[in-house]
Amino acid sequence: MKAPVRAVPAAGSGGCSAAKDAEELCARHGVRLTAIRRKIFKILLQAGAPLKAYDIIDRMREDGRRITPATMYRTLEFLLQQGLAHRINALNAYVPCTAAHDSGGLLLFVCSDCQKASELNDPVLYDSLRARLGVLGFSLDNASIEIQGACPSCSAGKSG
Numbered sequence: 001m002k003a004p005v006r007a008v009p010a011a012g013s014g015g016c017s018a019a020k021d022a023e024e025l026c027a028r029h030g031v032r033l034t035a036i037r038r039k040i041f042k043i044l045l046q047a048g049a050p051l052k053a054y055d056i057i058d059r060m061r062e063d064g065r066r067i068t069p070a071t072m073y074r075t076l077e078f079l080l081q082q083g084l085a086h087r088i089n090a091l092n093a094y095v096p097c098t099a100a101h102d103s104g105g106l107l108l109f110v111c112s113d114c115q116k117a118s119e120l121n122d123p124v125l126y127d128s129l130r131a132r133l134g135v136l137g138f139s140l141d142n143a144s145i146e147i148q149g150a151c152p153s154c155s156a157g158k159s160g
């Protein structure tokens with residue numbers, strides 16, 4: 001079964017329905033989307049750009065909720081494990097996952113200009129890249145591959 005190739009904004013609008021999906025996903029996984037997990041997932045959704053853990057703590061505080069870094073990292077770890085968020089190592093930041101993809105191969109495009117991230121759900125490209133690396137004797141230690149460059153809107157701004 002081949003998933004259609006598409007690029008979806010990893011962080012953007014459509015918060016309500018995505019948050020509802022998160023609930024369904026957790027129910028399917030037999031885990032609980034607690035209030036704090038839901039809140040942090042929503043903060044990621046509403047951010048529109050990758051957030052660092054401390055950015056999230058700040059936003060929680062603006063919302064009148066105090067949270068320790070330990071709780072934050074535990075919650076982020078939960079969201080990563082459930083496939084509700086992705087970590088962008090290049091930025092040391094997190095984006096919500098709103099795409100319907102398996103937890104397998106993931107290509108994350110990070111714009112060097114505006115730092116927005118997009119998920120490229122292209123399992124064929126991912127698998128061929130991994131296979132090619134395998135031939136060269138390299139193995140991937142991470143489920144996601146980060147690609148940096150200019151996003152469509154930043155590219156348009158440059159050429160225009």
Ligand SMILES: [Zn+2]
Pocket residue numbers: 086096097098099101106119
């Ligand atoms: Zn995703």
Ligand SMILES: [Zn+2]
Pocket residue numbers: 111112113114115116150151152153154155
């Ligand atoms: Zn950009």
